[in-house]
Amino acid sequence: MLVAVLSGFLVALAAPWLTRWFGDRVGWVIALLPLSITIYLLTFIPDLADGGSVRYSIEWIPALNINLSFHVDGLGLVFALLISGIGTLIMLYGGGYLQGHHQLGRFYLYILMFMASMLGVVLADNIITFFVFFELTSLTSYLLIGFDHNASKSRYSARQALLVTGIGGQFLLVGLILLAIAGGGWEFSVLVDQADVIQDHALYVPIMFLILGGAFTKSAQVPFHFWLPGAMAAPTPVSAYLHSATMVKAGVYLMARINPTIGGTDLWQFVLVTFGAATMLLGAYLAVQRTDLKQLLAYTTVSSLGTLTLLIGIGTDVALKAAMVFLVVHSLYKGALFMVAGTIDHETGTRDIRVLGGLRKLMPITSIGAAVAALSMAGIPPLFGFIGKELVYEAVLDLDTFAIIIAVVAVVSNILMVVVAGITGIQPFIGEEKETPKHAHEAPASLYIGPLVLGTLSLVVGAIPALIDTSIMEPAVSAVAGQPVEVTLYIWHGVNAMLIMSIITVAVGVVVFMGRQQLRSVTNQTNLLAALGPEAIYAHLLAGLDWLSRTQTKIIQNGYLRFYFLTIIVVLVVSAIYPLMAYGNIQLAGDLSDVRIYEWVVVAIVLMSAIMAVRAQSRLAAVAALGIVGYGVATIYILYGAPDLAMTQILVETLTVILFVLVLYRLPQFATLSERGSRIRDAIIAGTGGLLMTLLVLVVSNERFYDSISQFHAEESYPSAFGRNVVNVILVDFRAIDTFGEIIVLAVAGIGVYALLRLRLWEDRSEEK
Numbered sequence: 001m002l003v004a005v006l007s008g009f010l011v012a013l014a015a016p017w018l019t020r021w022f023g024d025r026v027g028w029v030i031a032l033l034p035l036s037i038t039i040y041l042l043t044f045i046p047d048l049a050d051g052g053s054v055r056y057s058i059e060w061i062p063a064l065n066i067n068l069s070f071h072v073d074g075l076g077l078v079f080a081l082l083i084s085g086i087g088t089l090i091m092l093y094g095g096g097y098l099q100g101h102h103q104l105g106r107f108y109l110y111i112l113m114f115m116a117s118m119l120g121v122v123l124a125d126n127i128i129t130f131f132v133f134f135e136l137t138s139l140t141s142y143l144l145i146g147f148d149h150n151a152s153k154s155r156y157s158a159r160q161a162l163l164v165t166g167i168g169g170q171f172l173l174v175g176l177i178l179l180a181i182a183g184g185g186w187e188f189s190v191l192v193d194q195a196d197v198i199q200d201h202a203l204y205v206p207i208m209f210l211i212l213g214g215a216f217t218k219s220a221q222v223p224f225h226f227w228l229p230g231a232m233a234a235p236t237p238v239s240a241y242l243h244s245a246t247m248v249k250a251g252v253y254l255m256a257r258i259n260p261t262i263g264g265t266d267l268w269q270f271v272l273v274t275f276g277a278a279t280m281l282l283g284a285y286l287a288v289q290r291t292d293l294k295q296l297l298a299y300t301t302v303s304s305l306g307t308l309t310l311l312i313g314i315g316t317d318v319a320l321k322a323a324m325v326f327l328v329v330h331s332l333y334k335g336a337l338f339m340v341a342g343t344i345d346h347e348t349g350t351r352d353i354r355v356l357g358g359l360r361k362l363m364p365i366t367s368i369g370a371a372v373a374a375l376s377m378a379g380i381p382p383l384f385g386f387i388g389k390e391l392v393y394e395a396v397l398d399l400d401t402f403a404i405i406i407a408v409v410a411v412v413s414n415i416l417m418v419v420v421a422g423i424t425g426i427q428p429f430i431g432e433e434k435e436t437p438k439h440a441h442e443a444p445a446s447l448y449i450g451p452l453v454l455g456t457l458s459l460v461v462g463a464i465p466a467l468i469d470t471s472i473m474e475p476a477v478s479a480v481a482g483q484p485v486e487v488t489l490y491i492w493h494g495v496n497a498m499l500i501m502s503i504i505t506v507a508v509g510v511v512v513f514m515g516r517q518q519l520r521s522v523t524n525q526t527n528l529l530a531a532l533g534p535e536a537i538y539a540h541l542l543a544g545l546d547w548l549s550r551t552q553t554k555i556i557q558n559g560y561l562r563f564y565f566l567t568i569i570v571v572l573v574v575s576a577i578y579p580l581m582a583y584g585n586i587q588l589a590g591d592l593s594d595v596r597i598y599e600w601v602v603v604a605i606v607l608m609s610a611i612m613a614v615r616a617q618s619r620l621a622a623v624a625a626l627g628i629v630g631y632g633v634a635t636i637y638i639l640y641g642a643p644d645l646a647m648t649q650i651l652v653e654t655l656t657v658i659l660f661v662l663v664l665y666r667l668p669q670f671a672t673l674s675e676r677g678s679r680i681r682d683a684i685i686a687g688t689g690g691l692l693m694t695l696l697v698l699v700v701s702n703e704r705f706y707d708s709i710s711q712f713h714a715e716e717s718y719p720s721a722f723g724r725n726v727v728n729v730i731l732v733d734f735r736a737i738d739t740f741g742e743i744i745v746l747a748v749a750g751i752g753v754y755a756l757l758r759l760r761l762w763e764d765r766s767e768e769k
Contacts (some may be wrong), residue, residue: 027095374425
């Protein structure tokens with residue numbers, strides 16, 4: 001299982017080279033990975049259908065009780081199958097959509113990392129492991145949304161998505177830690193058994209709101225919904241994958257995963273039903289105002305995410321069954337429609353619905369996939385979308401309170417979804433052929449295979465729901481409910497309230513679709529309210545943060561190194577004076593009686609050289625004086641038994657003096673530019689800083705709260721680390737993480753230098769000229 005999760009990261013690293021080797025056919029090669037994972041995941045179905053689950057765990061950070069633990073139950077399997085199955089189609093689609101793109105390898109690098117991160121999210125059992133993968137999805141989605149980094153809109157949208165989901169992630173981390181503390185465990189599978197303890201805990205309310213903060217930002221619930229439509233700046237393969245079936249549903253998965261643990265309370269139901277219903281209605285309403293195909297689909301995705309949140313909040317067996325079915329329904333039709341939108345854009349050069357029409361004859365295969373997906377979105381039998389919509393209506397009617405209000409919200413939202421289904425999946429292909437920026441023709445196979453496969457699945461599963469009801473849906477619903485739930489799906493339930501609501505939805509939806517131009521004109525009248533909406537608030541907050549950054553930069557980062565040092569020393573002195581004075585009983589260490597004469601000589605030389613460096617009227621003289629200071633320090637190292645440090649100090653000082661001389665030789669003649677008063681001020685501050693550091697060293701040396709660790713290092717250097725050089729052992733064993741951090745800093749700096757060298761800005765400028 002660990003291989004299945006991490007294989008995406010490994011193949012991602014090889015993606016640029018695979019792209020060079022296989023060229024435009026690389027998508028077919030890379031698609032073998034998610035296809036293999038899908039086949040592997042299908043082997044879990046028999047065990048899960050029998051009520052079992054599969055766990056895998058290895059120690060990661062045992063001291064903190066953090067393990068790389070994974071748990072495959074019905075809920076995780078449904079999500080993992082969607083991630084890997086649709087991922088297979090996206091890998092094919094991406095190769096065709098970005099054919100010839102010079103950054104195709106980078107696209108596969110990012111999207112494979114994202115796929116692996118999502119698999120980690122839905123299969124992780126340990127809370128910290130889950131959070132690490134959860135945040136990796138935010139990071140990789142940032143890279144994917146900003147794939148076209150030369151476009152300012154892509155950069156802005158990527159930053160917006162990262163900030164919104166990243167801030168939510170910080171709330172989530174706190175909530176998960178509190179959850180582990182309240183439940184006494186770090187595994188989701190363990191915390192389920194502590195549901196009563198957690199819900200009665202004093203921290204229950206903050207735990208719930210902190211976790212929902214992370215879930216709501218990730219799954220674009222009101223008022224955090226605005227980042228998802230903005231993310232449509234990403235290439236269409238990214239939108240089809242991240243914003244229909246995977247990333248945006250990570251928050252939904254989180255709510256479903258913790259539902260047995262902290263769900264079921266009145267507060268839980270009220271919050272999720274309220275936010276879910278509001279998101280459901282607002283997303284559908286905003287969708288019908290749009291004319292861009294991807295924007296239309298993005299806002300209906302917001303509405304669908306609200307529907308899933310609403311259903312999880314209702315929490316009945318029927319509602320949870322509706323949530324799992326609608327989860328699959330939405331992934332199938334929305335993934336297909338996003339790919340259709342990208343195909344239309346790829347072949348016609350536009351996504352504006354106002355200039356599209358008559359494409360059925362020019363793109364017949366694509367039109368079939370679009371029609372099937374649109375009909376499923378509208379809830380037309382025998383497609384799977386019909387079953388999902390009936391279950392949604394049954395769930396809202398099952399509410400104890402506000403059933404009528406929520407039912408009306410559901411019907412109105414679904415009517416608007418029918419309208420959008422017609423606009424995105426039907427309208428571009430009917431009517432008279434319109435002139436488009438590019439002459440349209442049927443897309444290559446890699447672009448229409450995805451919609452056809454997803455549409456076929458929606459049709460087959462809708463007509464024969466017994467294929468998945470007990471084998472896949474039942475374990476998933478049972479996992480969300482926290483207890484066994486029987487699931488039997490039917491396409492025909494007889495004439496009942498849900499069927500009547502479905503008929504009304506489709507009939508009114510068709511009528512409204514016919515008058516969609518008037519509907520768009522009416523709804524556009526409310527666009528003025530957007531100036532008061534959450535996106536405008538986000539923009540104002542970001543602008544305020546930019547202003548604050550610029551202002552403090554002008555004050556603090558003024559460009560003069562001497563002022564930086566001055567500020568650091570003054571702040572240090574002011575910060576240290578009060579603690580020293582408050583401590584009161586200051587006893588200085590130091591018995592000067594055993595200081596040898598040659599040690600006094602070395603100290604005197606260092607002090608005189610430091611004074612000479614300050615007073616020198618020549619740069620070379622100042623450099624020479626600083627060199628003497630460095631060699632004096634090296635001498636002290638030798639006197640106190642540290643020849644290796646002395647050797648390092650001598651080498652560094654020698655190299656520094658040589659480099660200084662080479663550079664300073666090129667500078668203008670030395671001149672005194674500062675005023676006498678400034679020099680006196682600087683001398684006082686510098687002297688105060690030096691005296692403070694001396695005082696601190698003497699005080700700290702005299703106050704030992706713990707035994708010196710030096711003896712431990714000397715004794716354990718060889719037996720524990722198998723090294724006789726204590727300094728080396730400290731660096732690579734006892735302080736390995738610190739050293740590793742320094743190596744990372746150097747590596748990042750090296751990569752930055754290499755990237756700057758590869759920019760070749762001079763060539764770009766010459767081309768511009």
